[in-house]
Amino acid sequence: xxxxxKQIASIAKxxxxxxxxxxxxxxxxxxxxxxxxxxxxEELNYRPNIIARNFVKKKSNLxxxxxxxxxxxxxxxxxxxxxxxxxxxxxxxxxxxxxKYESLDQEIETFLRNGLxxxxxxxxxxxxxxxxxxxxxxxxxxxxxxxxSNIDGFDAVSIENYGxxxxxxxxxxxxxxxxxxxxxxxxxxxDDALLRRKGFEDACKKYNAAFRIEFGEFTQESGRKICDKxxxxxxxxxxxxxxxxxxxxxxxxxxxxxxxxxxxxISVVGFDDVFVSKYISPPxxxxxxxxxxxxxxxxxxxxxxxxxxxxHKKIISKISTKVIIRNS
Amino acid sequence: xxxxxKQIASIAKxxxxxxxxxxxxxxxxxxxxxxxxxxxxEELNYRPNIIARNFVKKKSNLxxxxxxxxxxxxxxxxxxxxxxxxxxxxxxxxxxxxxKYESLDQEIETFLRNGLxxxxxxxxxxxxxxxxxxxxxxxxxxxxxxxxSNIDGFDAVSIENYGxxxxxxxxxxxxxxxxxxxxxxxxxxxDDALLRRKGFEDACKKYNAAFRIEFGEFTQESGRKICDKxxxxxxxxxxxxxxxxxxxxxxxxxxxxxxxxxxxxISVVGFDDVFVSKYISPPxxxxxxxxxxxxxxxxxxxxxxxxxxxxHKKIISKISTKVIIRNS
DNA sequence: AGGTGGTCTGAAATAGATTACCTGCCTTTA
DNA sequence: TAAAGGCAGGTAATCTATTTCAGACCACCT
Numbered sequence: 218x219x220x221x222x223k224q225i226a227s228i229a230k231x232x233x234x235x236x237x238x239x240x241x242x243x244x245x246x247x248x249x250x251x252x253x254x255x256x257x258x259e260e261l262n263y264r265p266n267i268i269a270r271n272f273v274k275k276k277s278n279l280x281x282x283x284x285x286x287x288x289x290x291x292x293x294x295x296x297x298x299x300x301x302x303x304x305x306x307x308x309x310x311x312x313x314x315x316x317k318y319e320s321l322d323q324e325i326e327t328f329l330r331n332g333l334x335x336x337x338x339x340x341x342x343x344x345x346x347x348x349x350x351x352x353x354x355x356x357x358x359x360x361x362x363x364x365x366s367n368i369d370g371f372d373a374v375s376i377e378n379y380g381x382x383x384x385x386x387x388x389x390x391x392x393x394x395x396x397x398x399x400x401x402x403x404x405x406x407x408d409d410a411l412l413r414r415k416g417f418e419d420a421c422k423k424y425n426a427a428f429r430i431e432f433g434e435f436t437q438e439s440g441r442k443i444c445d446k447x448x449x450x451x452x453x454x455x456x457x458x459x460x461x462x463x464x465x466x467x468x469x470x471x472x473x474x475x476x477x478x479x480x481x482x483i484s485v486v487g488f489d490d491v492f493v494s495k496y497i498s499p500p501x502x503x504x505x506x507x508x509x510x511x512x513x514x515x516x517x518x519x520x521x522x523x524x525x526x527x528x529h530k531k532i533i534s535k536i537s538t539k540v541i542i543r544n545s
Numbered sequence: 546x547x548x549x550x551k552q553i554a555s556i557a558k559x560x561x562x563x564x565x566x567x568x569x570x571x572x573x574x575x576x577x578x579x580x581x582x583x584x585x586x587e588e589l590n591y592r593p594n595i596i597a598r599n600f601v602k603k604k605s606n607l608x609x610x611x612x613x614x615x616x617x618x619x620x621x622x623x624x625x626x627x628x629x630x631x632x633x634x635x636x637x638x639x640x641x642x643x644x645k646y647e648s649l650d651q652e653i654e655t656f657l658r659n660g661l662x663x664x665x666x667x668x669x670x671x672x673x674x675x676x677x678x679x680x681x682x683x684x685x686x687x688x689x690x691x692x693x694s695n696i697d698g699f700d701a702v703s704i705e706n707y708g709x710x711x712x713x714x715x716x717x718x719x720x721x722x723x724x725x726x727x728x729x730x731x732x733x734x735x736d737d738a739l740l741r742r743k744g745f746e747d748a749c750k751k752y753n754a755a756f757r758i759e760f761g762e763f764t765q766e767s768g769r770k771i772c773d774k775x776x777x778x779x780x781x782x783x784x785x786x787x788x789x790x791x792x793x794x795x796x797x798x799x800x801x802x803x804x805x806x807x808x809x810x811i812s813v814v815g816f817d818d819v820f821v822s823k824y825i826s827p828p829x830x831x832x833x834x835x836x837x838x839x840x841x842x843x844x845x846x847x848x849x850x851x852x853x854x855x856x857h858k859k860i861i862s863k864i865s866t867k868v869i870i871r872n873s
Numbered sequence: 874a875g876g877t878g879g880t881c882t883g884a885a886a887t888a889g890a891t892t893a894c895c896t897g898c899c900t901t902t903a
Numbered sequence: 904t905a906a907a908g909g910c911a912g913g914t915a916a917t918c919t920a921t922t923t924c925a926g927a928c929c930a931c932c933t
Contacts, residue, residue, distance in 0.1 A: 219658065219684070221889060232913045237891060245911060264658040269889035272600045273918055279607075279639070293621040300642060309661070311607070312640050314628060330547060330592040332919095333637070356547070466824065492618075496794065498826040550920060560883045565921060573881060597919035601888055660889095 298512025358522035364408020381538030382416030440467020626840025686850035692736020709866030710744030768795020
């Protein structure tokens with residue numbers, strides 16, 4: 218059995234309170250006693266039982282990171298960013314994604330209530346009222362990673378979706394001189410998708426460019442299907458702006474299958490700058506999002522909230538985007 | 546404050562023991578009492594305090610997953626596989642990677658000793674004696690995910706590195722009729738790299754094919770550099786078998802920069818079948834590893850060990866590989 | 874009717890650490 | 904020199920849920 222504070226105390230012939238004080242750097246202990254106790258803890262290779270400590274302190278050095286799923290690099294980067302920052306503060310990161318066994322709502326509620334974690338970072342594609350309600354009366358700090366709309370009243374980190382899409386569209390119209398644009402959106406209940414679409418539309422309107430909208434699903438498959446349909450019709454746009462890179466890649470599949478070339482016959486651009494994008498042929502022009510920063514920033518805000526309990530000012534942080542020009 | 550078992554008990558006018566029994570499905574409670582208590586717990590929206598529960602039970606429903614780093618899809622897949630399986634058993638997954646703040650050894654030791662987690666899955670590139678020592682006298686179950694050599698005495702999941710490399714080499718020699726092969730290894734202290742090399746060499750020897758070895762680092766950069774050097778010399782092999790896909794991609798960069806074409810001028814194959822591999826041009830022939838299964842299998846073994854405390858039979862599980870033939 | 878056995882419930886101990894409060898000693902100061 | 908104050912360190916309560924042991928109660932059998 219691992220040594221406990223009690224054993225240390227009995228060996229050192231002091232009370233457990235004194236040992237605890239030494240371990241917690243309480244200064245009300247003489248140097249001599251401190252040294253003696255430290256020596257013993259080292260000899261026994263003692264490690265305080267974190268669970269017991271968390272239990273009495275009624276707080277936890279665990280951070281919950283709730284994701285809709287763990288699948289693509291987007292989430293990896295977030296996990297990495299969060300882990301790196303929280304670890305530096307002595308916290309561990311608990312990763313939970315929605316499973317077939319439990320809905321995201323339930324999962325969030327469980328986490329908020331069971332005391333396991335001292336704070337939560339939640340990535341949601343859209344904020345429904347139910348989740349909002351659950352979050353409102355949370356006893357532990359919460360930070361959202363969200364598309365960016367509708368997050369009033371919560372601490373949140375979001376991506377500059379609107380601005381990124383606007384910049385890209387501006388580039389397509391002004392620099393590339395495209396007159397006829399088509400945007401493939403993400404799922405209609407997804408905030409990122411919504412704002413990207415809005416950025417696209419507003420830019421088109423501003424510069425009086427003709428545009429169309431198709432509704433996709435953020436999947437490669439949906440990009441392919443929509444593009445297939447498009448190529449069968451006889452009204453091709455100059456450029457397809459897919460709301461994420463995976464759909465853009467789906468368009469590549471479809472276009473190449475038809476024997477057309479990118480960007481000569483038709484141009485395709487994306488959003489996200491996923492890892493593959495620079496390797497496909499031709500390399501994809503896209504909007505880069507520094508995903509790791511999203512995780513880091515969220516963790517930073519959370520750590521601040523965990524420490525300063527009384528600070529109730531809401532923080533909304535936006536991670537900026539950048540148009541990456543390649544050859545598509 | 547969240548309701549506690551005590552409050553439930555006082556409202557229901559029963560003892561806390563009875564409430565605890567109901568919550569733990571102990572059958573020694575009359576249906577009437579059970580119903581009454583369940584009704585109250587639901588009204589109060591009671592959730593048992595997991596930390597307290599773990600504390601009294603002296604066990605944890607947390608699983609530590611220790612990775613050298615969280616970076617590429619390889620790790621994502623592992624996290625996903627582990628999380629999915631452990632969650633189904635009521636466990637949560639704590640992801641920890643080596644940070645600049647702590648070495649992997651220390652991290653492992655901390656996890657093993659502080660009681661936070663009830664079991665650990667460790668992914669290591671190679672097993673040094675220090676880690677072996679730490680693991681040997683671990684009080685909690687440990688499962689390794691490892692290259693595959695030198696894991697006697699531990700429960701482990703490994704990839705069929707040797708067999709995969711052997712099969713690929715066999716394919717290159719017998720089907721593609723290459724006579725002059727070159728292998729770029731991974732880091733020399735990496736077990737996966739070691740076994741892949743051995744599989745390659747043994748196959749070459751078996752079929753009397755000429756071969757050379759270059760020493761890489763598993764990075765795209767190292768693949769590119771080695772290939773640059775190679776192309777400057779005047780003795781090109783028929784095929785470059787890179788010990789992982791990222792180095793193969795590095796070779797692509799180098800070869801394309803020289804204006805040569807794959808596979809006409811020189812062929813390149815890899816190992817791993819990362820996501821990009823089928824999108825690059827030409828699509829990369831490689832050895833596929835079902836990474837998610839690695840995580841799942843490791844979690845499965847761990848769950849079994851956590852449950853059946855007395856079962857000390859060591860399990861070593863090997864995840865099989867498959868040669869994926871594309872156009873490189 | 875009294876004994877036996879089984880079922881349901883409660884009281885109390887327990888886990889490992891933190892911490893409020895108290896004691897006792899030593900030093901300082903009037 | 905006695906009171907006051909500060910400091911080191913001890914005592915004991917506390918956190919929540921589990922679990923052991925014992926007791927209460929009822930039914931059934933002889």
